[in-house]
Amino acid sequence: MAGGGPILCLFACAAIRYACAMELKVSDLSCARGGMPVLEGVDFTLSGGEMLLLRGPNGIGKTTLLRTLAGLQPALGGTIIMPPESLAYGAHADGLKAMLTVRENLAFWARVHGVPDMEREVVRALDEFNLNDLADRPARSLSAGQKRRLGLARLLLTGRPIWALDEPTVSLDTESVALFAETVRRHCAAGGMAIMATHIGLGLEARALDLSAFRADPDSCRAGGGSVPADAFFGDEDLA
């Protein structure tokens, strides 16, 4: 039957929340911050259900890598392969409006992402991060940890499978960290992916990627853009 294929596919996607064979493939990626290359040769593949923790000392380029993945800044080289519009970025700043209530803040992002059945989804996101009692309070009256929870609740409303989170647990208490870890676990169990820059263990089974291994060679950048390998200038004897 000709119509069988699409119907079957629709059914399958309803059972597993995100379409199968979803993959984030990063190969030989170089990123720069403020024009200076910070990372080069970053390679990893993440498939549905997996999560990756980015490790490394301050300034190694965790935020830069996440911003590059999110498309906020262009890569110097290499490739990022993922389905279009599949990445939700969570930054240091939560993008909250102090004058709007908790519910209004979430409803705005739900509308921006075109979530069908918006009100139910907003209530679900409020539930998930234990924000129900605060729903009608203006965001300016929240504590730092509560704001963070609200910022994380936004992720649920993006409906996107890949979460790229920059220090998601900052200012969260242990209870909220557990709440967040549970949400991420459920997101991945539903076929989603998470890539997080974090310093604390979340009690999650996740691969860790130490970015120190990909630190860009400071010499290679002076030759402009870092695309020219350093030994092309200094290495070979026939230059002398």
Place this chain on the structure above:
Amino acid sequence: MIALLLRDLRLAVRAGGGFGLGLVFFLIVTVLVPFGVGPEGALLAQIAPGILWVAALLACLLSLDRIFALDYEDGTIDLLATSPLPLEGVAAMKGLAHWLTTGLPLTLVAPGLAVLLNMPAGAYSWLLLTLLIGTPALSFIGTFGAALTVGVKRGGLLLSLLVLPLYMPTLLFGAEALRRGAEGADNTVPLLMLAGITLGTIGLLPFVAAQVLRINLR
């Protein structure tokens, strides 16, 4: 995109949103002028078109740095840039929201203030019309300027210096169309030029502003 527009309008009218700030400024400037110039009806009537237009322009300028700066500070711009909304649409909605909260109210109260400047009653309709046609250009040029200065700390002054020269054509044709209209002369040409500038800025500048934003977000 409508969601963004509605959110910006809601933010503007809530406490601290700055709605009315431009309006009050417009009021004060137009009230101050008769005090400065003196109670000479004929002179006031003669300079009224220019004064009203310059005052409207300065009032517009006052709230420009809020267009993107607040969203930049709290990280909203980053999130909008990664959302399904095109940044061009974001810029256009920002411009529209600015006009609805600044340009449109200015236009509507202008005839009331024209009384203070002894403008002939027959010119009120021209005042409304020229401001209605011209103020959207002020908001969209301002949006472009705000996009340029989005990452600059205390960029408000720089923004004014960048934007004011760009306001010159709108001011020229707007005030000229109003002056001729008030005198009962033919003002088709300046009106058409004014409309052309407005349409051009609405059509082009959101694209430029979006590109500038992308560069500023890096």
